Amino acid sequence: MTELSNNKALKDAVIEVLRTVFDPEVPVNIYELGLVYEINVTDDNQVHILMTLTSPNCPVAESLPMEVSKKVQSIPGVKEANIELTFEPPWDEDMISEEGKFELGML
Numbered sequence: 001m002t003e004l005s006n007n008k009a010l011k012d013a014v015i016e017v018l019r020t021v022f023d024p025e026v027p028v029n030i031y032e033l034g035l036v037y038e039i040n041v042t043d044d045n046q047v048h049i050l051m052t053l054t055s056p057n058c059p060v061a062e063s064l065p066m067e068v069s070k071k072v073q074s075i076p077g078v079k080e081a082n083i084e085l086t087f088e089p090p091w092d093e094d095m096i097s098e099e100g101k102f103e104l105g106m107l
Contacts, residue, residue: 007041010077014039014047017071023053024060028103030068034095037086046080047072052091061085 018031018039030036030051038050049068053061065083072081093106101107 006045006077007043010041010045010047010075011039013075014041014049014072014078017075018049018068021064021068021071023058023064025058026054026104028096028100030064032097032100032103033091034097034100035091044079045077046082047078048082048084050084050086052086054091056087 015031018036019029021030022028023030023033023035026033033054035053036049036051038048040048042048049072051065051068053064058064065085069081069083072078072083096104096106098107
C-alpha cells in the first residue's frame with residue numbers, strides 16, 4: 001500500500017470515528033453537522049482536525065474536542081491527534097450535510 005493510500009485509509013477511518021461523536025444538543029454526529037472543517041493526515045500518521053462548535057458558548061466547548069481527540073487517537077495507526085477549534089467561518093445550518101438535514105427533518 002502506498003503512502004497516499006495509507007493516508008486515505010486513515011482519513012476514512014477518522015471520518016468513521018467522527019460519525020460516532022455527537023453534539024449533545026443536536027441528534028446528528030459532528031461530521032454530518034458540518035462541524036469538521038478540515039482533516040489532515042501526515043505521512044507519519046499524525047492527524048490534525050480543524051473543527052468548530054455550533055456556538056462559541058457551546059456547553060461542551062472543552063469536552064467535545066477532548067472526546068474527538070481520544071476517539072481519533074484510538075484508531076490503530078494514529079500516532080497523534082491534534083484538534084484545533086476555530087470560529088471562522090462561524091457555523092450555521094447551511095453547513096449541515098444532506099444526510100444530517102434528512103436526520104433533522106429539514107428536507
